[in-house]
Amino acid sequence: MNxxxxxxxxxxxxxxxxxxxxxxxxxxxxxxxxxxxxLDLFSDNAESVEIVDHGLFKGKEGAKKMYWDWIGQxxxxxxxxxxxxxxxxxxxxxxxxxxxxxAWGRWQTWLCEAKPFGAYPRQEWLHGYYENKYVKKNGKxxxxxxHWNNTFCSPFEDGWMKTPLMGLMNYHPTIKPDAPPTAxxxxxxxxxxxxxxxxxxxxx
Amino acid sequence: xxxxxELQGRITRLEDIKQIExxxxxxxxxxxxxxxxxxVDLFSENAESVEIADYGVYxxxxxxxxxxxxxxxxxxxxVGELSIGMIMQGVVDIDPNGKTAKGRWYCMMIExxxxxxxxxxxxxxxxxxxxxxxxxxxxxxxxxFQKVFFFLNFRTPYEDGWxxxxxxxxxxxxxxVPPDAPSTFYYPYPAxxxxxxxxxxxxxxx
Numbered sequence: 351m352n353x354x355x356x357x358x359x360x361x362x363x364x365x366x367x368x369x370x371x372x373x374x375x376x377x378x379x380x381x382x383x384x385x386x387x388x389l390d391l392f393s394d395n396a397e398s399v400e401i402v403d404h405g406l407f408k409g410k411e412g413a414k415k416m417y418w419d420w421i422g423q424x425x426x427x428x429x430x431x432x433x434x435x436x437x438x439x440x441x442x443x444x445x446x447x448x449x450x451x452x453a454w455g456r457w458q459t460w461l462c463e464a465k466p467f468g469a470y471p472r473q474e475w476l477h478g479y480y481e482n483k484y485v486k487k488n489g490k491x492x493x494x495x496x497h498w499n500n501t502f503c504s505p506f507e508d509g510w511m512k513t514p515l516m517g518l519m520n521y522h523p524t525i526k527p528d529a530p531p532t533a534x535x536x537x538x539x540x541x542x543x544x545x546x547x548x549x550x551x552x553x554x
Numbered sequence: 555x556x557x558x559x560e561l562q563g564r565i566t567r568l569e570d571i572k573q574i575e576x577x578x579x580x581x582x583x584x585x586x587x588x589x590x591x592x593x594v595d596l597f598s599e600n601a602e603s604v605e606i607a608d609y610g611v612y613x614x615x616x617x618x619x620x621x622x623x624x625x626x627x628x629x630x631x632x633v634g635e636l637s638i639g640m641i642m643q644g645v646v647d648i649d650p651n652g653k654t655a656k657g658r659w660y661c662m663m664i665e666x667x668x669x670x671x672x673x674x675x676x677x678x679x680x681x682x683x684x685x686x687x688x689x690x691x692x693x694x695x696x697x698x699f700q701k702v703f704f705f706l707n708f709r710t711p712y713e714d715g716w717x718x719x720x721x722x723x724x725x726x727x728x729x730x731v732p733p734d735a736p737s738t739f740y741y742p743y744p745a746x747x748x749x750x751x752x753x754x755x756x757x758x759x760x
Binding site for chain 2: 351352353356359360362363366440441442443444456458460477501509510511512537538540542545547549550551552
């Protein structure tokens with residue numbers, strides 16, 4: 351082993367730590383409803399953003415439509431005070447490409463939310479999995495693709511078995527996605543979101 | 555200033571911890587999807603045992619296969635069955651030999667499962683919680699499971715909660731795929747019996 355090899359190993363560990371922080375910081379910004387700060391976590395050459403059934407939004411322009419225009423309601427920094435997004439980021443499995451410039455991450459999420467459904471404020475539990483892509487630009491890690499697939503979105507009063515899905519979120523009067531959702535099959539469909547990684551022992 | 559060899563040792567330790575964290579989380583994702591063969595392939599050929607809640611002890615890699623493939627995977631999951639295990643808050647310690655390690659983790663479960671027995675009875679939506687104290691072993695440069703031990707705190711119907719119904723149903727010991735030995739430490743809430751951690755106090759060393 352020489353100094354050059356050691357530096358590669360240290361860089362790899364630092365990169366994984368940076369990406370784990372990026373993913374967690376994203377969720378804290380979501381909780382804080384800081385939509386511009388979320389957009390600034392995306393690469394200018396971002397591939398796409400897809401959340402639940404909103405549809406596929408392409409490029410950084412698409413990310414702006416998703417976070418700022420749609421979820422952020424046209425650039426309002428904050429929604430009503432009772433609207434709550436608690437988004438836990440659990441179980442990160444981050445893998446680096448051989449050249450060290452791109453990476454993939456799988457995570458799962460347990461959410462505790464309050465938001466309007468139709469005219470009514472509702473409290474809900476959600477669960478889902480991320481399969482995301484990251485890119486290193488000028489020494490910093492950014493999102494190049496974000497996909498959050500929803501397992502359930504259930505009223506606190508009912509639970510996932512009684513009401514797996516409280517309603518669709520795929521309609522907006524003026525904002526349209528670039529493509530329909532690619533993998534929106536909530537519980538109890540039994541749908542499996544493919545892993546970006548191979549089996550760590552058998553490599554299959 | 556440390557030597558190159560000392561630095562190599564330190565970075566290897568950090569890499570080992572990261573590999574074990576990934577192993578543990580990948581195990582969780584396979585379980586979520588009932589991919590039991592993939593789970594078994596994460597175990598060393600010299601695995602010690604698998605013990606989950608009240609199922610009892612399944613010894614060796616042979617026992618791991620019997621437990622995951624024959625018992626859990628013996629029947630296909632029913633429509634609407636849901637098995638989410640959120641494995642959190644790992645404390646991973648590599649032994650001084652660099653070849654074995656131990657890890658403690660919380661697991662929070664979101665489930666829809668039969669409650670009469672493992673494969674029978676009405677499906678109910680459940681909250682579950684427990685603690686892993688696992689052992690890992692490095693073979694051919696890869697970390698694998700040497701021992702999986704899961705302590706169940708509660709498994710309760712969504713509508714009731716842990717205070718009203720700490721554990722719904724009974725899963726083990728199975729009569730069809732019996733364990734090699736009875737459970738060694740099954741004390742769900744409200745027993746007040748705690749699963750002690752593998753590690754010593756980081757400051758006092760006690």
